[in-house]
Amino acid sequence: MTRLAGRPESAPLEFRRGRSVWLVLVALALPLVSCDAFNPAFLSLVTPAGVVPTIENPSGHVVLSVINNAEMDERLIDYLDASLNFTDAQKRELRPRIRLRIRATFTDGSFQTIEFVTGTPGIVDPDFNAESFTDLDQNTLDNAVVVCDVASVQIEPGTEVEVFIPVELTEFELVESQTTGGGTVVEFEERQRIPPQFRGLQVDDVDEDGNTILQRNVGIRNVPTPIGGLLCGSVVAIVINGALSVPFLDGVSSDPSYDVGDEATVAGIGGRYEFQVFVQ
Secondary structure (H helix, E strand, C coil): CCCCCCCCCCCCCCCCCCCHHHHHHHHHCCCCCCCCCCCHHHHHHHCCCCCCCCCCCCEEEEEEEECCCCCCCCHHHHHHHHHHHHCHHHHHHHHCCCCCEEEEECCCCCCEEEEEECCCCCCCCCCHHHHHCCCCCCCCCCCCECCEEEEEEECCCCCCEEEEECCCCHHHHHEEEEEECCEEEEEEEEEEEEEEEEEEEEEEEEECCCCCCECCCEECCCCCCCCCCCCCCCCEEEEEEECCCCEEEECCCCCEEECCCCHHHHHCCCCCEEEEECHH
């Protein structure tokens, strides 16, 4: 955790993936305690027995948590399963790899940005090397702690929440061509192949009345909104719901693919999500 000028330096405290979602939600409902220490009940839920996390010169804290409830589309799982051979248990535990940057702004105007990475690591089409993709195989970070005097918490301005597309996408275009007999034929031609990569989630296009005119990845009422008025000892949880999906251009390719001229399909690549923010 980057040290902020004029604030006591604190060692980062990370709570790793593998805790049940209900544990974090229970933590949100726990009463707040002294700002000079972490809530003991909260620590009993998120740390191993006998392990006591510490922060140097504790001056109070605000806990930031990202809860990834998103799933992977069944057809995408089946496509990956053909080569990765998931167990039934692994299929149930699969979560999209999601990356987002959170800014905590303090009352003195300074701020700190933390990059969270959550979801199942290392899941990618085996034709591609997982180690070559930034944050796909890195340690999961879905909880962090900042010192008190937090004025607001929000998605880092100018950035997008990103989801990792674990398969190659083939782009086709419907074109008309001449036959040797002087006639014409309309058929799909391959234009490009897009390797697995992180993709920014886009908000729906709407008209001046707020009506959706093109559905993308997130509805305008389901974006993560900034949170202000935080007290020392608060827990802020950003919950992600939805499903990672990719298109298949049936009849043209058995691999993930799409028609570049199909605006609705192109807009929805990556799936559909909603965000909820809870504060206690």
